[in-house]
Amino acid sequence: MQHVSIIKIGGNIIDDKEATTRFLLKFSQVPGYKLLIHGGGKIATQIAERLGLKAQMVDGRRITDQSMLEVVTMVYGGLVNKQLVAGLQAKGCNAIGLTGADGNSVLAQKREVATIDYGFAGDIVAVNAQQISSLLEQQLTPVFAPLTYDTTGSMLNTNADTMAATIAWSLASRYNVHLIYCFEKKGVLSDPDNDNSVIPALTLPMYEQLKQQGIISKGMIPKLDNAYTALRKGVQRIIICHADELQTVVSTSTVSGTTLSL
Template identity: 55%
Template sequence: MREKLWIIKIGGNVIDDSEGLTRFLERFGSLRGYKILVHGGGKIATRMAADLGIEAKMVDGRRITDEAMLRIVTMVYAGLTNKQLVADLQARGCNAVGLSGADGNSIRAIKRPVGAVDYGFVGDILPDSVDTDTIATFVNAGFVPVFSAITHDGHGQLLNTNADTIASALAIALSDRYATSLVYCFEKRGVLRDINDENSAIPEIRAGEFEQLKTSGVIADGMVPKLHNAFEAIGKGVSEVCIGHADDLHLLREQHFGTRLVR
């Protein structure tokens, strides 16, 4: 029987909320068993860029990463944010180790081809991009990997890569070795049936129901690609995907956490 592995992605709004982040780290540190944390950088990179006179450019909510912005996001994601999370987890008795995709050649990516938009130094992960041997070495030795949203192309180029995508890629690749559960923690109680009602989280969604909820407009906007990626992960070996509030992480094992997406 394969060991359980939790791959937990924390949203930027939680990172930006110091009190909420403290609560999350307490719950994450107390979660027993194998686990990996994946994070972006919240709004810190945008603020630091502004302090340095560098304009943050976005297209449809996606960051344009030119050379100057790549330096900023690398410093913030793989540096300040990553090491602060590691230090905070160590203070809670959680033996974390901070990693980018370049460390141990753990996650490679390719620079996104230029299409209608040139996203700059943004990385896309291919199916064989995750070195599971490297990551399993850390996990099996009792370390808790904390991955930032920085990867590399194998030729010396760092790349800014979506943290949701990194979490999904890790869950899919490691599902050959572990019973992987992918958990997205953000500021909502789950996938809400009524966006204005925090208590309307849908407990469970199956693939067929997802299409119905999209058609009816219950699931819309940014939640659509998130759930599309989640069901793709389930189809590629991930046991389950959970989406819910960072404050509720302690409810994972009792199966009362947010919304579960299942096969």
């Protein structure tokens, strides 16, 4: 079965031009089929402020009203996405920038209001695995912005970690899928204040215990919840690592970051 590497790059790397440049070089050197999903970083907030719009965040998640939806669509789907695509082209990687709306790639629905109204936040309904496979088989490298769309024609702001995991398991019946989350930390940490306290291997029971103890918390929880769902749905390998370690993780047997298992 053909191998595909699905790599998600965090927003904090996107915010750092030097870190982004290093990452794009390493990503361009990943062999075989590959796909990139990127976060948004702080650029949308900065541009919103220039436009006189105040960003609203709850537990690290953006409230996306109509005005902010217009900003994130422009920034994530335009500025950030096309800068990444151009950077990859300069490194010999033939990339194509996409949102979920392009080619009917990722369909979502507006999140229902429970306790918090997140506005135009999208929960994924379906992934068009055939369309994404077609791009890969044309030797193109899809670069997805964290944007989806719904059946009414509205764009929706969608969590990039969720998007990466969902695309990964949607392709798992067609390919041997490896999912790699790259961000500014060395992996999942046992001590959030100690960047060297990496947990090299994390099983699902270990994760549940550490979550109950509050050792794993905040934004790491949805990332790991999505990752374990992906493992249960057929993704072969999932690693969470520092962006600078991507090439090591992909190309060698050297253990780096945190490897997840059930």
